[in-house]
Amino acid sequence: xxxxxxxxxxxxxKAHITNSKAIIKNLLTDSRRIVFPATSLFFALQSSRRxxxxxxxxxxxxxxxxxxxxxxxxxxxxxxxxxxIVKDTLEALQQLAAWHRSxxxxxxxxxxxxxxxxxxxxxxxxxxxxxxxxxRSPRSYNSQIGVPLxxxxxxxxxxxxxxxxxxxKPEEMEKLQPIIQPTIGILTNIGxxxxxxxxxxxxKVKEKLRLFxxxxxxxxxxxxxxxxxxxxxxxxxxxxxxxxxxxxxxVIQKIEKQPQxxxxxxxxxxxxxxxxxxxxxxxxxxxxxxxxxxxxxxxxLSHSIIAERMARLQPVDMRLQLLKAANGCSLINDSYSFxxxxxxxxxxxxxxxxxxxxxxxxxxxxxxxxxxxxxxQIADVLAIKKINxxxxxxxxxxxxxxxxxxxxxxxxxxxxMQSFLGQLHTSQFRNEAILLKGARKFAFERIVxxxxxxxxxxxxxxxxxxxxxxxxxxxxxxxxxTKLMAMIKAGGYGSGSAEVANVLQYxxxxxxxxxxxxxxxxxxxxxxxxxxxxxxxxxxxxxAIVDNNLEPELFSFNILQAFxxxxxxxxxxxxxxxxxxxxxxxxxGFEEKDIPELIAVLTNTxxxxxxxVFTHLAASEAEEEDTFTQQxxxxxxxxxxxxxxxxxxxxxxxIANSAAIFRHPAIQLDMVxxxxxxxxxDSANEHQxxxxxxxxxxxxxxxxxxxxxxxxxxxxxRGKATKDELIATLRIGYxxxxxxxxxxxxxxxxxxxxxxxxxxNVCMDMLMVVATGIEGVQEGDEAEIFGKNIPVQLVAQQCxxxxxxxxxxxxxxxxxxxxxx
Ligand SMILES: *Cc1c(COP(=O)(O)O)cnc(C)c1O
Numbered sequence: 001x002x003x004x005x006x007x008x009x010x011x012x013x014k015a016h017i018t019n020s021k022a023i024i025k026n027l028l029t030d031s032r033r034i035v036f037p038a039t040s041l042f043f044a045l046q047s048s049r050r051x052x053x054x055x056x057x058x059x060x061x062x063x064x065x066x067x068x069x070x071x072x073x074x075x076x077x078x079x080x081x082x083x084x085i086v087k088d089t090l091e092a093l094q095q096l097a098a099w100h101r102s103x104x105x106x107x108x109x110x111x112x113x114x115x116x117x118x119x120x121x122x123x124x125x126x127x128x129x130x131x132x133x134x135x136r137s138p139r140s141y142n143s144q145i146g147v148p149l150x151x152x153x154x155x156x157x158x159x160x161x162x163x164x165x166x167x168x169k170p171e172e173m174e175k176l177q178p179i180i181q182p183t184i185g186i187l188t189n190i191g192x193x194x195x196x197x198x199x200x201x202x203x204k205v206k207e208k209l210r211l212f213x214x215x216x217x218x219x220x221x222x223x224x225x226x227x228x229x230x231x232x233x234x235x236x237x238x239x240x241x242x243x244x245x246x247x248x249x250x251v252i253q254k255i256e257k258q259p260q261x262x263x264x265x266x267x268x269x270x271x272x273x274x275x276x277x278x279x280x281x282x283x284x285x286x287x288x289x290x291x292x293x294x295x296x297x298x299x300x301l302s303h304s305i306i307a308e309r310m311a312r313l314q315p316v317d318m319r320l321q322l323l324k325a326a327n328g329c330s331l332i333n334d335s336y337s338f339x340x341x342x343x344x345x346x347x348x349x350x351x352x353x354x355x356x357x358x359x360x361x362x363x364x365x366x367x368x369x370x371x372x373x374x375x376x377q378i379a380d381v382l383a384i385k386k387i388n389x390x391x392x393x394x395x396x397x398x399x400x401x402x403x404x405x406x407x408x409x410x411x412x413x414x415x416x417m418q419s420f421l422g423q424l425h426t427s428q429f430r431n432e433a434i435l436l437k438g439a440r441k442f443a444f445e446r447i448v449x450x451x452x453x454x455x456x457x458x459x460x461x462x463x464x465x466x467x468x469x470x471x472x473x474x475x476x477x478x479x480x481x482t483k484l485m486a487m488i489k490a491g492g493y494g495s496g497s498a499e500v501a502n503v504l505q506y507x508x509x510x511x512x513x514x515x516x517x518x519x520x521x522x523x524x525x526x527x528x529x530x531x532x533x534x535x536x537x538x539x540x541x542x543x544a545i546v547d548n549n550l551e552p553e554l555f556s557f558n559i560l561q562a563f564x565x566x567x568x569x570x571x572x573x574x575x576x577x578x579x580x581x582x583x584x585x586x587x588x589g590f591e592e593k594d595i596p597e598l599i600a601v602l603t604n605t606x607x608x609x610x611x612x613v614f615t616h617l618a619a620s621e622a623e624e625e626d627t628f629t630q631q632x633x634x635x636x637x638x639x640x641x642x643x644x645x646x647x648x649x650x651x652x653x654x655i656a657n658s659a660a661i662f663r664h665p666a667i668q669l670d671m672v673x674x675x676x677x678x679x680x681x682d683s684a685n686e687h688q689x690x691x692x693x694x695x696x697x698x699x700x701x702x703x704x705x706x707x708x709x710x711x712x713x714x715x716x717x718r719g720k721a722t723k724d725e726l727i728a729t730l731r732i733g734y735x736x737x738x739x740x741x742x743x744x745x746x747x748x749x750x751x752x753x754x755x756x757x758x759x760x761n762v763c764m765d766m767l768m769v770v771a772t773g774i775e776g777v778q779e780g781d782e783a784e785i786f787g788k789n790i791p792v793q794l795v796a797q798q799c800x801x802x803x804x805x806x807x808x809x810x811x812x813x814x815x816x817x818x819x820x821x
Contacts, residue, residue: 001025004066004082007041010099011092013068013084016075022066022082027093027152029145031055032506035344035381037063043093044069045145049475052089068092090144097148098179104154108161109295110182110215112173112208114191116288117142117164122316123292124162125337127309128299132160133368138341139318140821142166147176153341157370165211169197173210185212185236186295187220189287190227196690206230219294221287222248242266242294250294257281259776261311264290274303276310281776282753289313314440319465320349322499322818324453325434326426330356331451332435335444338366340377346437347385349820352506354527355498356433358388362447364438365394375400383407388432393420393442417442424450453815458699458732460814461787462495464503465821466692470678471507473689474661482668483652487675488523489515489535494807495679495695496816498526505530513673517541520550531611533578542566546575551611555580555588560601567607576611581639583632585618595639599646612652612671613640621659621683629660633667659684681793681803695807696787697814699732701751701779704771713768714760718744721759728756728771730783733764737810738785741799742767750789752777 004022008015025039029052034040042064044052053069060067060078068084075083086092101108109124111117118140125136135158137150142164150163165176190205198204205226212218218236220227222243231239242250254265264286265275278289289310296306317336325331330353334346350359361382366374375396382390382404389410392401401413414420429451438444475484486509487493492500501512501523513533514520520532521544534545537552539562545552546567554560554577567575579598582589590598602610615636619625633655640653652670658677661668662684676683680694705727713719713727730749734740740762741747748755749769756769771777786792786806796803 001039004041004084007096008084011068011084011086011095013086013092015085016072016081016083018080018082019065020082024066027096027149028059028064029093029149031059031062033344033348034059034062034064035384036377038065040064041066041068043067043089045089045093046070049472093145093148094175094179097151098181101151101154101179101181104156104158104161106159106161107184108163108180108182109184109186110163110165110177110180110211111186111188112165112167112211113186113188114204116188116284116291117166118318119285119288119316120186120188120291121162121164122318123288123313124295126313127292127296127301127306128160129367131299131301133158134160134162136162137164138339138345140164140166144172144175147179150341151179167197167207170203170207173207177211177213180211182211182215183217185215185218185220186291187212187218187227188291189221189284190224201226202230209234212236217298219291219298221291222246240294240298242290250290250297252290255286257776259778262286262289264293266290266293268297272303274307276307278310278313280313280315318821320346320820322349322353322820323448324815324817325429325451326453327430329429329431329451330433331448332433333444333448335364335436335438335442335448336440338364338437338439340374343378343437344381346435347381347387350433350435351385352502353433354502354505355525356431357527358432359386360389360391360429360432360434361387362391362434362436362438362444363393363397364442364444365392365396367439367441372396372400376403379403379407391420393417393438417446421446421450426451458697458736458814459817460495460810461696461698462499462816462818463692463694463696463821464499464818466680466694467495467500467503467678468507469692470680470689470694471504471509471674473691474658474672474674474677477662477665477689478672479665479668483510483654483671485509485511485513485533485654485671485673486678487513487657487673489513489519489675490808491519493676493679493804494810496818497523498528499816499818500678501526501528501530510671517544517548517550520545521548524548524550531576533612537563539566546570546572551576551578553578553580553588554608555582555590557590557594557597557601560598564601564605564607568605573606574609575607577608579610579613579643581613581615581636583615583635583639584628585616585632587616589615590639592635592639595642599643602643603646609649610643610647610651612654613643614652614654614673615639617655617657617660620657620663621685626664629664633664657683662686662689676804676807679807681807683803685793693788693791695792697732697737697785697810698787699730699783699785701728701771701777701781701783702731702766703729704777704779705729712760714763716761719760719768724772725759725770726772726774726777727759728769728777728783730767730769731765732785733766734762735764735811736814737806738762738767739795739799739801739806739809742795747795747798748790750784750787751781755790756783 005020024041026036028040028042042059065080066082135154141150163180167173217238220241222241240249244252251267256263261279263277323331390408391412393414398413398415404411436444486504488497491497512530515536517534520534532550534550535553580589582591654671656668656672658675661672680691682691707721709723711721743761745757748757752774754774756771759768759770786795792803796806
């Protein structure tokens with residue numbers, strides 16, 4: 001905690017100060033994440049899409065009075081505010097964090113690498129926290145902004161820090177190194193991941209190694225040649241490495257995989273024969289565990305303590321899951337760790353669930369003993385965020401229950417998990433969103449087990465973080481000022497509308513579009529306040545449209561006249577509508593020859609106001625149709641110009657869908673309509689956008705059996721085994737939306753890192769695959785139908801259709817699960 005004038009001095013900032021004694025405790029870069037306005041310092045960061053400066057007004061009105069900016073806004077509008085003026089706000093954030101860091105003299109571990117950073121960080125936390133009071137990066141906060149925010153959390157109560165550093169292009173690490181100033185370095189696996197920003201592996205390695213410029217000790221794997229070649233120039237005093245092939249401090253002699261665990265035997269410092277068992281079997285886990293082992297040995301934990309803790313390592317799932325719970329509730333399970341930072345992140349996700357007016361938080365005590373001020377802080381946040389109901393578990397909250405009682409409408413307190421579980425019943429919760437936030441030792445998964453709707457093990461997992469990423473990927477291709485309409489027709493291309501709309505609203509898209517009025521009504525019920533265009537309108541829907549403030553697409557004289565008639569009977573004026581022009585798709589819309597009559601109608605009524613005029617491209621993804629696309633644009637341009645001349649007010653003009661945003665940037669006009677691209681499918685198919693997979697369809701193995709050569713599988717005996725085969729029966733079939741065209745080897749699923757071809761005909765609720773040769777496969781194991789490993793585009797191709805049909809064809813009976821990373 002520092003005063004604003006100390007910070008001004010540190011940043012060497014020109015200052016406009018109204019209160020020099022203002023105390024700063026929190027750093028803020030996102031206007032949506034304000035928790036303690038009075039003690040927050042807002043950095044108006046600039047990115048290619050967004051200028052933080054434009055949020056000052058909003059942030060000030062939420063109570064924030066301290067700002068770091070590049071130029072002074074109209075200060076008279078903000079009489080209570082302090083402004084620090086700097087050249088570059090991101091640099092200032094980093095500089096402030098670096099200065100804060102330099103106050104502490106306990107060991108700081110800096111982790112980098114291509115893969116495994118977060119797992120190694122979290123496992124070290126699990127392994128070392130009995131001895132150390134550790135501050136670590138929340139989740140995977142390892143970016144140019146995440147690192148300074150993480151380091152800012154250091155205080156004198158800690159005695160060990162663990163931070164991760166991630167980079168995606170050259171010259172980023174030299175910014176992160178002075179912020180973290182690690183005294184101990186860890187290099188995890190260097191792979192091909194995130195290669196895009198670099199010329200080659202060598203450049204990437206060199207850049208990553210810069211983190212270790214001043215470390216005393218470095219932990220790494222000796223077997224990577226490129227790393228070895230580049231290490232010597234750093235002159236690190238002590239390198240403690242491990243190896244599978246060479247002499248090293250920790251020589252791995254044997255890795256024995258068993259069905260549920262892996263035994264690892266090693267020779268330490270050429271004299272000690274040691275071994276651990278970890279409850280994982282995948283190669284990445286083995287490598288990450290070895291890295292952690294090497295570090296624990298350095299910290300001089302005894303072999304027996306290391307072995308004991310390794311055997312109890314917990315999987316690291318830093319994702320937030322939105323699970324369906326009994327009585328129409330949703331459950332956000334974040335019971336992996338409990339600290340202020342991750343609490344704020346989880347709370348933010350809870351508050352995005354507008355579809356539930358009532359929000360409940362179930363909290364445990366902190367894992368470590370802290371002074372009461374942390375409990376007061378949490379209580380303040382819960383009150384500020386207007387949480388309706390809070391349930392606490394643990395003796396500290398029990399003792400401090402009055403601080404919550406004063407602030408929250410409904411509170412209940414339990415001294416222990418036992419007393420809470422003893423009385424827990426699903427009937428205590430109804431139509432609410434519930435956040436479970438507890439320290440690991442409280443084992444909140446026991447609450448999840450009781451409240452969660454038992455899911456049929458076939459699920460469609462929707463990754464909301466990937467969706468937001470894809471949104472940004474397209475936004476980066478927009479001309480400045482171009483608005484964005486997100487298409488969530490057909491239940492968000494099969495991924496669910498309200499949940500997807502919440503994310504889009506949070507990320508401030510300008511418009512939503514749905515296919516039918518009902519879908520729009522659902523979104524309004526879920527608390528979505530963005531303008532919503534309804535594409536497919538008939539007279540029966542007028543009332544729902546007007547009652548819910550939805551905006552119809554008008555595409556013919558019939559529907560136009562009927563709507564005007566409806567509005568005038570209701571006495572409604574200037575109702576927002578959208579005019580659709582048919583320029584060659586020949587689906588819906590006014591034609592060019594209709595324009596004079598359309599103008600006559602529009603200029604003759606006060607009932608409606610044209611918000612936008614638009615058309616839809618028939619083949620924006622196809623190069624061979626580019627002349628046709630251009631012709632569609634020309635027709636649209638003529639029609640919309642004539643309308644613009646006749647209507648004396650401005651409207652929005654839009655034409656581009658996902659493929660056109662990228663392939664025809666010149667026709668982005670005032671707004672674009674982004675559909676399939678949001679859901680991770682690059683319809684332009686040019687692989688220039690780094691889209692992430694949003695939808696994963698998966699199920700589990702119901703049964704495994706060996707069959708003999710010559711045996712057949714499934715209906716009509718269509719699947720014949722040419723040799724002895726292991727057959728897995730999966731809990732999914734064509735009634736779930738898996739096409740029968742994938743039968744008989746056309747399609748494959750993904751099990752334990754390998755493709756398993758479908759054998760025989762796909763049945764209604766089940767299908768069979770060949771699992772021969774998949775190491776360690778067991779009944780109950782997961783199988784991916786499409787997702788990261790089996791792209792939905794591939795499945796579409798195998799079925800002779802397009803990704804749109806596959807995604808929207810997944811049956812409603814398949815549960816959707818939403819995750820945020
Ligand atoms: C579906 C749709 C879009 C979005 O198309 P994508 O190819 O999914 O981006 C845009 N405009 C209209 C009118 C649509 O119906």
